[in-house]
Amino acid sequence: NAGVTQTPKFRILKIGQSMTLQCAQDMNHNYMYWYRQDPGMGLKLIYYSVGAGITDKGEVPNGYNVSRSTTEDFPLRLELAAPSQTSVYFCASKRDRGGNTGELFFGEGSRLTVL
Amino acid sequence: GQQLNQSPQSMFIQEGEDVSMNCTSSSIFNTWLWYKQDPGEGPVLLIALYKAGELTSNGRLTAQFGITRKDSFLNISASIPSDVGIYFCAGQQQGAQKLVFGQGTRLTINP
Numbered sequence: 001n002a003g004v005t006q007t008p009k010f011r012i013l014k015i016g017q018s019m020t021l022q023c024a025q026d027m028n029h030n031y032m033y034w035y036r037q038d039p040g041m042g043l044k045l046i047y048y049s050v051g052a053g054i055t056d057k058g059e060v061p062n063g064y065n066v067s068r069s070t071t072e073d074f075p076l077r078l079e080l081a082a083p084s085q086t087s088v089y090f091c092a093s094k095r096d097r098g099g100n101t102g103e104l105f106f107g108e109g110s111r112l113t114v115l
Numbered sequence: 116g117q118q119l120n121q122s123p124q125s126m127f128i129q130e131g132e133d134v135s136m137n138c139t140s141s142s143i144f145n146t147w148l149w150y151k152q153d154p155g156e157g158p159v160l161l162i163a164l165y166k167a168g169e170l171t172s173n174g175r176l177t178a179q180f181g182i183t184r185k186d187s188f189l190n191i192s193a194s195i196p197s198d199v200g201i202y203f204c205a206g207q208q209q210g211a212q213k214l215v216f217g218q219g220t221r222l223t224i225n226p
Binding site for chain 2: 004031033043050058092104108
């Protein structure tokens with residue numbers, strides 16, 4: 001089972017460049033999330049989606065954009081890369097199970113360096 | 116935003132020792148989860164708790180959903196080198212669409 005797949009795993013960007021981090025899940029999960037993790041720190045929510053066509057901001061959305069055209073894919077776009085966006089980015093998904101919350105499944109991460 | 120207070124922030128122990136960590140909040144949560152992150156990897160779910168007072172084990176790991184619904188505990192018995200990593204607690208409130216994460220506990224084991 002592939003689970004949550006993120007690409008690329010590593011990327012170096014110059015200041016002002018743009019790029020898209022890809023995330024795909026094959027578990028038919030309706031909820032998807034993007035987190036960033038700075039060195040030695042916890043997880044901060046950037047954006048999330050509760051289903052195709054629906055997205056919402058998390059704690060730290062500035063400088064990022066997302067779209068959710070299909071259930072499977074949830075790309076994260078950086079329009080004008082800044083050094084402050086150097087981080088490890090994690091995509092995650094879950095299936096909300098009735099009254100209980102489904103567990104989050106994480107991808108392996110995308111390490112982004114902005115120079 | 117809402118936060119979970121996770122402690123300790125880091126632990127340095129000898130192989131074979133037991134480990135305890137906890138997560139507290141001023142708010143009530145309906146679900147508590149514990150994740151482990153190995154170096155260079157994404158977090159992986161260890162234990163999920165859905166009822167106040169629930170005590171659940173996964174091998175050498177035991178977690179409890181506090182009776183007040185405002186805290187949770189994770190214990191690791193007889194630690195081994197592969198237990199090294201960062202442990203995160205996470206909680207979700209009734210009807211919420213997002214998890215709230217703790218800051219993590221970094222576990223280091225001396226052989």
